[in-house]
Amino acid sequence: MAHSRIARHSSKLVLGIPILWIVLFMLVPYGVLLTYSFWLKKYPLFVPAFQFGNYWTLMTDPQYIKVLLRTLKISALVSIASLLLAYPFAYYLVFRLKNPTVRLVLFMAVIAPLWVSYLLRAYVWKTILGTEGILNSFLMSIRLIDEPSGIFLYNQFAMVLTLTYIFIPFMVMPIYTALEKIPRSFSEASADLGMGPIQTFLKVTLPLSLPGVVAGFTMTFCLSFGDFIAPFLVGGPDGQLVANVMASQFGAALNWPLGSALAVVMLFIVLSIISLSDWFEQTGKVEL
Amino acid sequence: MPAIIELRQISKHYGSVIGIEHVELSVEDGEFLTLLGPSGCGKSTLLRMIGGFEEPTTGQIILSGQDVTDLPPQKRNVNMMFQDYALFPHMTVGQNIAYGLKMRGIGKVEARQKAEGALDLVSMPDKIDQMPHQMSGGQRQRVALARAIVREPKVLLLDEPLSALDANLREQMQIELKHIHDKLGITFIMVTHDQTEALVMSDRVIVMESGLIAQDGTPEDLYERPATPYVANFIGTTNLLPGQITARNEVGTRVEIGGQSLLTHYEKVPAQDSVQVGTRPEKARFLSGEDAEEDNTLLGCVVECIYHGNSLRTTVRLNDEQNFHVDAMLPMGMARAASPKPGDEVRIAVDPDNILMFEIGS
Amino acid sequence: MTASTTNPPLPTKRRNRVARTRLAADSGFVVIVSLVMAFLYTPILILVIYSFNDNRTLTWPLSGFTTSWYEKLFSNDQLLTAIGNSFYVASCSTVLTLLVGVPAALALHRFKFPGKTVFRRLLLLPIALPGIVTGISMLNMFKMFGFNLSLETVIIGHATALLAVVVTQVFARLQRLPKSLSEASSDLGAGPLQTFIYVTLPNIRTALIGAGLLSFVLSFDEIPVTFFLTGRDNTLPMYIYSTMRRGVTPEINAVGTLIVLTSLVLIAVSVIFTVRDKTGRE
Structure with missing residues (x-):
């Protein structure tokens, strides 16, 4: 029957199209990336080879190790800063705020910036923090400082601030969702059994919301780890992150094999973090 | 069909x-x-x-x-x-x-x-x-x-x-x-x-x-x-008590339950002597003094009465410490007061037609 | 509080203390919420305000009101071309990502097949994977197989990076849909395709619109993938990016304000759809 043939074909398409896409545009590119990472740079181009020289360079050249460590540090600081702001915010929305409309509006207000150009959100901090920027001129106009200060822009603080600004919605969303899933009766039961609010939070609410914290941490960490726009705009000469080094290998430095090796390392780190967070979520899973 | x-x-x-x-x-x-x-x-x-x-x-x-x-x-x-x-x-x-x-x-x-x-x-x-x-x-x-x-x-x-x-x-x-x-x-x-x-x-x-x-x-x-x-037990409630068959004849089957004896007319008589005896709570009734000639009875002591609106469920502890429920309808005019109270010694009558038998383990 | 109903009433002193700590905690929370809101919105406000300031440098105090930066924008051909390119890229990649993402979500929801865990992992990877890795790996592939970079390669890159957005949103909606609905449909004589068209699709419609709008916006603003995959043509963010290299200008603020405005409209549209969807149900 024609009809059932269409049905059978449609169910094949449902699985076939995404698999084809994944293979063509994810697996093949990753494969090529891996291949390139073993090639050799021979001026002015690169030649096929199978050698670990690029990885060796990354592991031994202090310049790269320094950038890698710096990136890890910045990403960790961004994740912690986001967490410190996002957790109380989400907690207040879910447990303390009585008005559901206000709650929805505030939640949407945190998500909304995701819809506003990421580039602009990084750029605007450059206009605020710069030596001829808004913050400096404001401070001068209220006579707090006499001449423009360079301490705001082009340093790691500016980078952490900007990246936190960009990625904080990714921290709020999963924490909010995790907190929302916890039945109110749990904290009521805990209070009924004689626990104070702080103990209740530490023993009941916090452990149950940990999966959300882990998910948020994973996302903010990974995304900051691979960012190259914010460092470019507000990071300054000393603020290069891994992604900037990587990008320059495909631009000015013209060393695709080394850049590819760096991308493989980044892919590997991100995959490890995701697996770790998955594992954490699986072992700590509580059915609510 | x-x-x-x-x-x-x-x-x-x-x-x-x-x-x-x-x-x-x-x-x-x-x-x-x-x-x-x-x-x-x-x-x-x-x-x-x-x-x-x-x-x-x-x-x-x-x-x-x-x-x-x-x-x-x-x-x-x-x-x-x-x-x-x-x-x-x-x-x-x-x-x-x-x-x-x-x-x-x-x-x-x-x-x-x-x-x-x-x-x-x-x-x-x-x-x-x-x-x-x-x-x-x-x-x-x-x-x-x-x-x-x-x-x-x-x-x-x-x-x-x-x-x-x-x-x-x-x-x-x-x-x-x-x-x-x-x-x-x-x-x-x-x-x-x-x-x-x-x-x-x-x-x-x-x-x-x-x-x-x-x-x-x-x-x-x-x-x-x-x-x-x-x-x-899934359909309605049944009092299930372990018993021993002591006699099988044309009158019926006689079963001993915790030292007391009951006669049943149930057709499906198990082959083994160890059986479970079942009685619906509403098919048992309490005897007052003048019903002395009734002989298919169990003796026990009332432990609890639960009021169900149109009926009353009385739990009786038999001599062998087993519980037995008796449901009595409460028709118009019949007061709860007339029913046995906890602590009363009672006789429960069960018609031989209303006693079931099951094989152990069925 | 439940505690007070089961425990004997607290002595007045104690109760006052409890009330006071509650008040302190709540004001602490309000401070944090205000801080987060100020943190998120002051910069956007500054962006908008300075797009109307009549001074070339972005300094305090404001010097005067002007709309000249906007007028300049509309006579800037390069910029207009870039906007056109961005529309083209965002529309195509949204359509593509829906065409691939919806079947993927359906497959995740309905089928059991070997390798499903790997399939799911790969689909969702781009959520946490920095765009630069997608960009670079695709750049490598296109170069290796001899494709020229163009807006079309950008479209493929965007569709891949945004797939996870569509899959998570559509999958979440499918999970909320009772299984009995599609069972009832087939019970009433509908084949799988008819069930999808008449029952599943109308019930995930708002999720599709939401995911589509979000994909459109994200693609419109995308930089890391575009950076590596574009040829001679610039998208809007790439154009802005190259202007930024030359320094800070009020024109960028004007473009930014327009983008913020567009985003607001799109957010409003998606909120209206979500709200209408919710009131329509219960």
């Missing part, structure tokens, strides 16, 4: 877990059959297999002579009323009911007429243009019924159809569903865990226990002659 549905050696395994084991069942055309059992006994799985939503691991399903085991739901002339009603939330009542007709290629005008007819049948005229979310639970249930019967299926499947309704509405709908069954004359197969519902509505009840058929019979059969202690 011809069989409309035959299940042949149906089994369902989930990995190594057995859901249903070698079920044989034949359903007559026009019958109201109920699958009854606690959750997890396999009754819903069986119903869903008939509907085509699940495949048996082994076995065959025959629908009016045709093997439909491998057919998807849309190719079976069977319709299901879902437990959560499964009304399409984005369609009006009329569109919901006409959906199955549209799939059959029936034109809009005719489909609407039929939908109106089906709504009349479930006493819901004038609701054709409402949305499901504007209706009460009971109304949605009727719409779901109308949607299922408008296709004039050979068999209507009902998955716990009344479980989402509150008690009063449920009783009313039990009767109404039965009337609709009589009017349509098609086969109804219902799944429920509510024994009253099963007794009230069905021509025949299949009691299931962990994937097996425990008993297959009319409501009277199940209540008066339960095949196993499981059935006896």
Whole structure:
């Protein structure tokens, strides 16, 4: 029957199209990336080879190790800063705020910036923090400082601030969702059994919301780890992150094999973090 | 009577877990059959297999002579009323009911007429243009019924159809569903865990226990002659006491229960002497002093009286420390005061016709 | 509080203390919420305000009101071309990502097949994977197989990076849809395709619109993937990016304000759809 043939074909398409896409545009590119990472740079181009020289360079050249460590540090600081702001915010929305409309509006207000150009959100901090920027001129106009200060822009603080600004919605969303899933009766039961609010939070609410914290941490960490726009705009000469080094290998430095090796390392780190967070979520899973 | 549905050696395994084991069942055309059992006994799985939503691991399903085991739901002339009603939330009542007709290629005008007819049948005229979310639970249930019967299926499947309704509405709908069954004359197969519902509505009840058929019979059969202690306790309450057969003769069977002796006329006498003796609480009564000649009695001491409105349940501790329930109706004028009180020594009389016996381990 | 109903009433002193700590905690929370809101919205406000300031340098105090930066924008051909390119890229990649993402979500929801875990992992990877890795790996592939970079390669890159957005949103909606709906549909004689068209699709419609709008916006603003995959043509963010290299200008603020405005409209549209969807249900 024609009809059932269409049905059978449609169910094949449902699985076939995404698999084809994944293979063509994810697996093949990753494969090529891996291949390139073993090639050799021979001026002015690169030649096929199978050698670990690029990885060796990354592991031994202090310049790269320094950038890698710096990136890890910045990403960790961004994740912690986001967490410190996002957790109380989400907690207040879910447990303390009585008005559901206000709650929805505030939640949407945190998500909304995701819809506003990421580039602009990084750029605007450059206009605020710069030596001829808004913050400096404001401070001068209220006579707090006499001449423009360079301490705001082009340093790691500016980078952490900007990246936190960009990625904080990714921290709020999963924490909010995790907190929302916890039945109110749990904290009521805990209070009924004689626990104070702080103990209740530490023993009941916090452990149950940990999966959300882990998910948020994973996302903010990974995304900051691979960012190259914010460092470019507000990071300054000393603020290069891994992604900037990587990008320059495909631009000015013209060393695709080394850049590819760096991308493989980044892919590997991100995959490890995701697996770790998955594992954490699986072992700590509580059915609510 | 011809069989409309035959299940042949149906089994369902989930990995190594057995859901249903070698079920044989034949359903007559026009019958109201109920699958009854606690959750997890396999009754819903069986119903869903008939509907085509699940495949048996082994076995065959025959629908009016045709093997439909491998057919998807849309190719079976069977319709299901879902437990959560499964009304399409984005369609009006009329569109919901006409959906199955549209799939059959029936034109809009005719489909609407039929939908109106089906709504009349479930006493819901004038609701054709409402949305499901504007209706009460009971109304949605009727719409779901109308949607299922408008296709004039050979068999209507009902998955716990009344479980989402509150008690009063449920009783009313039990009767109404039965009337609709009589009017349509098609086969109804219902799944429920509510024994009253099963007794009230069905021509025949299949009691299931962990994937097996425990008993297959009319409501009277199940209540008066339960095949196993499981059935006896699932349908109504039964006092089950361990006993020893001391004599078998033409008068009846004599059983010793904790030092006291009872006579029973029950036909199915177990071969072994160790048995379980069953008595319905409402088929036992208390004796007052002048009924001295009654000889089929148990002695005990009242420990608790529970008031049920129209009846009173008295728990008596027999001499051997076993509990025995006696239900007494409280007809007009009969005060609770007349009944035994906790601490009273009592004699309980049971008619030999009302004492069941089961083999140990059945 | 439940505690007070089961325990004997607290002495007045104690109760005052409890009330006071509650008040302190709540004001602490309000401070944090205000801080987060100020943190998120002051910069956007500054962006908008300075797009109307009549001074070339972005300094305090404001010097005067002007709309000249906007007028300049509309006579800037390069910019207009870039906007056109961005529309083209965002529309195409949204359509593509829906065409691939919806079947993927359906497959995740409905089918059991070997390798499903890997399939799911790969689909969702781009959520946490920095765009630069997607960009670079695709750049490598296109170069190796001799494709020229163009807006079309950008489209493929965007569709891949945004797939996860569509899949998570559509999958979440499918999970909320009772299984009995599609069962009822097939019970009433509909084949899988009819069930999808008449029952599933109308019920996930708002999720599709939401996911589509979000994909559109994200693609419109995308930089890391575009950076590596574009040829001679610039998208709007790439154009802005190259202007930024030359320094800070009020024109960028004007473009930014327009983008913020567009985003607001799109957010409003998606909120309206979500709200209408919710009130339509219960």
